[in-house]
Amino acid sequence: MNQMNCDISAVLFDEYQIQTRIRELGLEISNSYKNSTPVMIGILKGGFIFLADLVRSITIPVEVDFLAISSYGTKTSSSGVVKIRKDIDIDITGRDVIVVEDIVDTGLSLAYIKDYIWQHKPSSLKTCVLLDKPDAHKTDVTFDYIGYSIKNEFVVGYGLDFAEKYRNLPFIGILKEELYKC
Template identity: 55%
Template sequence: MARKLKGQLLSAEQIAARVRELGAEISRDLAGQTVLVVGVLKGAFVFCADLLRCLTVPAEVDFMAVSSYGSATESSGVIRILKDLDASVTGKHVLLVEDIVDSGLTLRYLKEYLEHQNPASLRVCVLLDKPARRQTQVAVDYVGFTIPDEFIVGYGIDYAEQYRHLPYIGIVGEDG
């Protein structure tokens, strides 16, 4: 069934202000370190780029792509790495940047995967936390916003590759 935009949950201004706050907090916590920012494609690419520009510590960037949804709206629970990191994280201070944590399954998988590579430290920053959907507990160091159990799009997050271009976080619902 098609989905259409029902409304706006977070404005572009709210997001920008919170991303600046997160950048300052992360920079304070990692002062004196070089951080490897690992963005999770595709959903976190906009957030990752904006967050990177707000950091005041030296930063390197790499990306991973994983699949747990396909074109469905519910996680399949099966996580596959579609694109791995280009460089080793061993001995580095890693900041994993994800768009949303809902079930927790993908984030738990990514944390375990990266921890097995012996980084000097591993921190997680998510733009959106949807605790109502949690199937497994996973620690997150930095959270942009805690949101209700709505299907959201925008600011890089899609539904069937649509709506990524929106500068805000919108809510979609079934059409018809």
């Protein structure tokens, strides 16, 4: 067992559970966009693994782009101040867009992202989130596709990090509190 595994207090979703749910989401998206080629916009950095697996489970043509934002730094909760670190490259005017996010805590970042994407005048905008923490919401947010709702716990793995570590774990687990609380 490696050191990262020792830092986890509990596994919420193992690799099999995650992949099964992603295949279900891919089927839902494929059925919803049979007559379209949606643009999937992955939110970096945390969403890159989820986006990669999700697009491989979609059976229709899609285009992929990325938007990088920051609102956490090395903290465990969002600062509420969102900064764009990398903008999208594809012209999404008049296109169907699906924003793919790894996790929604407060909802502030996702609300900002949705407002920002609407400024580019897509014909439609949907959201797909792997994890939602409804108890942490500070704003009213809704999703079109959702993997799992979880309690307000600090989770890592499968792209989710703490201070840039743990992204490469193949599962999603709860990080031991003593590692991030001082």
